[in-house]
Amino acid sequence: MKPPIFLLAGDSTTATQSSGGGGWGDGFLNTTLFNGACGSNYGHDGATTVGFRAGGDWDNVLGRARNSSSHYDPYITIQFGHNDQKAGANISIEEYTSNLEQFVHEAREAGATPILVTPLSRRNYDNSSGMPSIIQDLANQTVATIQAAENSGCSWVNLNAASTEYLNRIGETDAFTYNLIPTDHTHLNSEGSIVFGNLIADLILGDFVELGYQGYVQVSATVTADVLSGKYYYPQIDDPNMPQCKY
Numbered sequence: 001m002k003p004p005i006f007l008l009a010g011d012s013t014t015a016t017q018s019s020g021g022g023g024w025g026d027g028f029l030n031t032t033l034f035n036g037a038c039g040s041n042y043g044h045d046g047a048t049t050v051g052f053r054a055g056g057d058w059d060n061v062l063g064r065a066r067n068s069s070s071h072y073d074p075y076i077t078i079q080f081g082h083n084d085q086k087a088g089a090n091i092s093i094e095e096y097t098s099n100l101e102q103f104v105h106e107a108r109e110a111g112a113t114p115i116l117v118t119p120l121s122r123r124n125y126d127n128s129s130g131m132p133s134i135i136q137d138l139a140n141q142t143v144a145t146i147q148a149a150e151n152s153g154c155s156w157v158n159l160n161a162a163s164t165e166y167l168n169r170i171g172e173t174d175a176f177t178y179n180l181i182p183t184d185h186t187h188l189n190s191e192g193s194i195v196f197g198n199l200i201a202d203l204i205l206g207d208f209v210e211l212g213y214q215g216y217v218q219v220s221a222t223v224t225a226d227v228l229s230g231k232y233y234y235p236q237i238d239d240p241n242m243p244q245c246k247y
Contacts, residue, residue: 004216005072006039007061007112009052009103010079012187013120014043021045021187022180024120024159027197037216038072040064048083049099050091058103065112074112077200078103079159081119081141082186093144100148115204116149118142118160120196123167123175123185132172134164157203162227163196169230177234194235198223 006029008014012021025041033039042061052058065074078100084091091099100116107114119141125132142160149156167175178192179185188196201219204211211217226233 001210001214002071002073003036003038003214004033004075004211005037005064005068006033007064007074007076008039008041008043008079009058009061009076010043010117011047011052011082012043012045013082014041014077014079015045016041016043017180017188017190017193018045022190022193023188024193024196024200027188027190027193027195028200029197031194032198032201032217032219034218035215037211043079046083047080048089048091049080049096049103050089051083052080053099058106062106062110062112065107065110069111074110075115076103076107076112077115077117077204078107079117079119081138081145082122085138085141093140096141097144097148097151100145101152104148104152104154114154115207116145116154116156117200118145118156118158120188121160121163121167123172123179125172125175134167136164155207157200157207159196159200159203162199162203166199166227166230170232174232174234190237191235194237195223195227195233199227202227 008025013023014025015021015023016026025043029039042057084096104114119138121134124135126135178188180187180189198219201217202224223233
């Protein structure tokens with residue numbers, strides 16, 4: 001079995017931390033891949049299922065999958081929704097669903113295993129009931145992502161549900177410590193990237209248990225236990241090094 005290479009396609013909630021955004025991607029790549037497994041983060045600020053293709057990003061992902069397949073088993077995670085839902089994007093939910101299905105088809109043609117990922121929850125709470133709870137403002141995109149996966153027979157992970165459940169259990173004060181900046185309830189800082197990167201690794205292992213058996217994807221037992229039990233976890237970063245791909 002060749003080691004996996006994970007190619008992450010998505011918007012700023014997948015992307016590397018920067019002044020304009022940051023998501024779970026680097027936490028996943030930096031802290032959960034071992035034994036020769038590696039990957040690259042192609043997520044970027046403002047990306048939609050239309051713009052990611054039009055700007056050439058998707059072609060770059062597919063090209064990397066093809067070029068690395070002799071040494072790695074390529075996996076492509078696909079997570080959009082945050083920008084597709086904006087009125088200015090002019091992308092209907094039907095188009096969003098169709099675009100995801102086309103990504104799946106083309107990923108398979110490139111020899112990769114696609115994994116559709118429902119969008120990471122924003123950390124916005126509704127306090128009207130006296131019991132703060134996450135506002136479900138990505139529900140339509142979550143349903144559409146799952147529908148696209150089922151229509152195309154693709155593996156999918158429900159990051160939206162898992163992140164929402166964890167954020168509801170830890171509450172606003174702790175959830176906001178993952179903000180990129182104090183007023184940004186969408187993007188993650190480096191610590192948040194590790195927490196939610198480990199969460200998505202756990203979800204991926206649910207569908208691809210062989211990656212765990214081979215030691216390619218390993219999740220911190222502490223993170224898993226805390227997230228599953230709803231206990232707040234804030235990692236101490238010791239400058240982890242991203243696994244390097246040779247091809």
